[in-house]
Amino acid sequence: MRSLVIVVLSFTLSSGAMAHDRSGCSATDYAPESIKVLSEPSAKANSLQSIPRERTASLVRVDAFASRSGDWLKVRGDQYEGWVSARDVVCRVLPQEAQDTIAKQAAEVLQALKTANMPELRRSVHPVKGLRFSPYGTVDSKTDVVLTASQLSGALQDPTKRVWGADDGSGAPIRLTFVRYYHKFVYDRDFAQASQVRYNSEDEGRAWEQYPNAILVDYRLPETANLPQEHLRLVFEQHQGKWYLSGIIHDGWTI
Amino acid sequence: MPPAKKAAPPVQLKVKLKLRNRLHKVDNIGGALVQLLDSTPTVVASDHSDGHGVATLNLTPLADGDYSCAITAPNTDSNSVGPDLANGAPVPDRIYRPVSLTVKITGHTIKTAVPDDPLAANVAVSGALVVVDIQPVWMKSAANSGRAGATISMIIVHHTGCGLGPAVATFIAEKGPHYMIDTDGQIVKWVQDFQASWHAGFSRWAGVNGINPVSIGIEIVNDTGPYPEAQYAALLGLLDRLTSAFSSIDSWNIIGHNDIGTKPDGTLGRKSGDPGMQFHWDRLEARRLGMLMTAGPPNPSIYAGFFDAVANGSLRLGDNDSHHRFGGATHQTITGTPILELQQDLANIGYSLGTPDGDFGDKSHHAVLQFQEHFFAGGRGPTPNGRVDFQTAALIKSVLGAKP
Numbered sequence: 001m002r003s004l005v006i007v008v009l010s011f012t013l014s015s016g017a018m019a020h021d022r023s024g025c026s027a028t029d030y031a032p033e034s035i036k037v038l039s040e041p042s043a044k045a046n047s048l049q050s051i052p053r054e055r056t057a058s059l060v061r062v063d064a065f066a067s068r069s070g071d072w073l074k075v076r077g078d079q080y081e082g083w084v085s086a087r088d089v090v091c092r093v094l095p096q097e098a099q100d101t102i103a104k105q106a107a108e109v110l111q112a113l114k115t116a117n118m119p120e121l122r123r124s125v126h127p128v129k130g131l132r133f134s135p136y137g138t139v140d141s142k143t144d145v146v147l148t149a150s151q152l153s154g155a156l157q158d159p160t161k162r163v164w165g166a167d168d169g170s171g172a173p174i175r176l177t178f179v180r181y182y183h184k185f186v187y188d189r190d191f192a193q194a195s196q197v198r199y200n201s202e203d204e205g206r207a208w209e210q211y212p213n214a215i216l217v218d219y220r221l222p223e224t225a226n227l228p229q230e231h232l233r234l235v236f237e238q239h240q241g242k243w244y245l246s247g248i249i250h251d252g253w254t255i
Numbered sequence: 256m257p258p259a260k261k262a263a264p265p266v267q268l269k270v271k272l273k274l275r276n277r278l279h280k281v282d283n284i285g286g287a288l289v290q291l292l293d294s295t296p297t298v299v300a301s302d303h304s305d306g307h308g309v310a311t312l313n314l315t316p317l318a319d320g321d322y323s324c325a326i327t328a329p330n331t332d333s334n335s336v337g338p339d340l341a342n343g344a345p346v347p348d349r350i351y352r353p354v355s356l357t358v359k360i361t362g363h364t365i366k367t368a369v370p371d372d373p374l375a376a377n378v379a380v381s382g383a384l385v386v387v388d389i390q391p392v393w394m395k396s397a398a399n400s401g402r403a404g405a406t407i408s409m410i411i412v413h414h415t416g417c418g419l420g421p422a423v424a425t426f427i428a429e430k431g432p433h434y435m436i437d438t439d440g441q442i443v444k445w446v447q448d449f450q451a452s453w454h455a456g457f458s459r460w461a462g463v464n465g466i467n468p469v470s471i472g473i474e475i476v477n478d479t480g481p482y483p484e485a486q487y488a489a490l491l492g493l494l495d496r497l498t499s500a501f502s503s504i505d506s507w508n509i510i511g512h513n514d515i516g517t518k519p520d521g522t523l524g525r526k527s528g529d530p531g532m533q534f535h536w537d538r539l540e541a542r543r544l545g546m547l548m549t550a551g552p553p554n555p556s557i558y559a560g561f562f563d564a565v566a567n568g569s570l571r572l573g574d575n576d577s578h579h580r581f582g583g584a585t586h587q588t589i590t591g592t593p594i595l596e597l598q599q600d601l602a603n604i605g606y607s608l609g610t611p612d613g614d615f616g617d618k619s620h621h622a623v624l625q626f627q628e629h630f631f632a633g634g635r636g637p638t639p640n641g642r643v644d645f646q647t648a649a650l651i652k653s654v655l656g657a658k659p
Contacts, residue, residue, distance in 0.1 A: 028573075029571055029572040029573040029583065030572070030573045031573075033584065033585075138518065138524070138525045140518045140519065140520075142518070142519065142520055143518070143519050143520075165519075166456060166457050166519055167430070167453075167456065168430065168456040169398060169429065169430025169431070169453035169454060169455075169456055170398070170400070170430065170453040170456070170467065171453075171455070171456045171457050171458070171465055171467060206527075223417055223418055223421060224420075224421075225420045225421075226420050226421055226424045227421055227424075228416075228417040228418075228421035228422075228425075229417065253416065253417050253421065253425070254416075254456075254526075255413065255425070255430045255431065255432075255453075255454055255456070255474070
């Protein structure tokens with residue numbers, strides 16, 4: 001069995017995909033002039049309604065669904081409720097709502113990370129997407145390693161060396177066992193002592209490129225005399241009414 | 256008759272000078288010659304610093320007055336920092352500025368000690384201890400490797416994005432540039448020019464993948480805010496010395512880390528913000544360094560007449576020549592290939608965007624963003640948005656027209 005599972009999506013979103021400069025729903029740059037609202041989260045589902053691209057701001061996000069062929073958002077309009085492709089529409093959760101929704105779960109995840117409690121951590125992992133580990137602030141959906149919940153259980157004892165990305169200075173592969181990666185690119189400092197915790201802040205620019213519909217929880221440690229500022233970002237994505245951990249972004253200083 | 260009193264031993268009034276690296280204070284400077292001279296000038300006290308960086312001078316015989324103190328580390332250099340520095344073998348771990356202090360002695364005690372060149376050292380006098388933090392010009396970094404036969408053809412300008420302390424701690428051991436320019440304009444060299452320093456990471460420019468072997472990296476200490484004039488002066492001087500020493504450097508290829516930093520698949524944007532919107536590339540352009548622009552009015556019919564056909568339109572992500580989708584909408588009347596032309600122009604300038612194919616995808620979007628970041632920086636344009644309006648389009652043509 002392969003130790004690495006890469007969730008292949010049929011497309012990815014980027015910052016440019018979002019005509020998004022505020023919270024709420026908006027059309028992406030990829031959106032057609034008329035966006036279909038479907039009965040199911042599938043391109044083959046029945047079309048319930050077509051809405052002009054400029055009317056997406058009136059949509060209300062209800063739920064999300066992840067599949068290997070792409071992400072879907074369940075939205076409610078004035079007279080309909082249905083699914084739109086996340087390629088066409090972005091619906092960001094407002095910061096206060098994000099905090100209310102995820103603060104307790106995020107705290108549990110952070111505690112699991114602090115204590116390297118993998119059984120506890122795996123309980124939160126996204127059932128479809130798994131958990132993507134990004135060594136730097138720029139998420140790379142093509143090269144960042146994704147582990148499933150079951151793979152996390154014995155990860156700390158796993159002697160397998162994986163390539164987790166490329167070193168930001170030399171460009172050489174980051175080839176490490178999970179435990180070495182964990183102590184360098186996940187919990188290298190005590191983020192439980194973070195001076196600031198933010199929920200869905202606009203400032204997480206690069207993370208939004210890859211996770212436009214997520215809840216991002218940012219733990220920031222300030223710069224010291226010899227250590228640069230560092231962020232740990234937890235990414236939670238919605239699937240069938242629940243929020244799951246789908247990404248851990250270690251946004252340390254890069255040259 | 257009481258016994259005769261024993262004569263008290265003569266009092267030895269000594270001062271200790273603690274010598275440290277100004278930028279990395281855990282570095283004690285051992286083996287430095289410290290000489291105190293009177294006005295004639297005659298050496299009246301001297302010592303070599305020990306392994307803790309401490310030299311001891313006996314002030315007992317000295318009268319009150321002004322003296323000078325010369326401090327010479329085992330390896331010093333007083334010239335401008337550039338290719339001539341530390342280019343031999345073996346190379347020491349550190350090279351420092353020579354230091355001269357004007358010292359006032361009163362009652363066999365140093366009252367003040369002031370460096371003649373304030374950029375060469377910081378001095379703190381506290382009783383019988385004088386701490387002298389000396390400016391390094393060379394700090395040997397472990398973050399380098401061979402160039403594998405590649406020729407130096409580029410210079411990459413970075414900003415640190417953090418304060419001096421974390422930058423220095425990182426540059427010594429993990430990753431770093433060839434040169435660093437501090438906020439006061441002082442330059443420190445870290446890696447010999449014939450070696451590749453680890454500054455660029457995954458990168459691509461003008462069809463070359465992996466820029467470390469072909470480039471020299473310069474880090475400017477800047478977290479946020481404007482760059483001080485002293486840094487521009489130091490940078491321009493260093494660029495002059497480097498381009499003089501290495502004729503293989505193409506001045507067009509003096510660019511920012513943002514211009515070249517990619518993800519492994521070649522998508523730009525990994526180093527957006529480096530050196531950032533506060534940096535004035537026009538300071539380099541005025542010296543004919545870096546990418547340039549041509550003068551003259553833009554042609555309104557560029558890019559297949561898109562800007563003629565769509566007033567205030569912008570080519571953008573999702574546009575596609577084959578689908579006649581331009582500016583986010585279908586325009587069947589535009590029959591040319593503006594997206595392909597745009598991609599070819601950006602690629603010819605040097606930006607990484609994959610093979611031009613007429614589809615304005617993620618790679619093209621990030622190439623536009625980095626182009627805008629470079630040419631809008633320094634107050635010359637709005638916040639980059641990745642959309643090619645007429646201003647950006649005309650600028651792309653202008654830059655392409657200036658390329659030799």
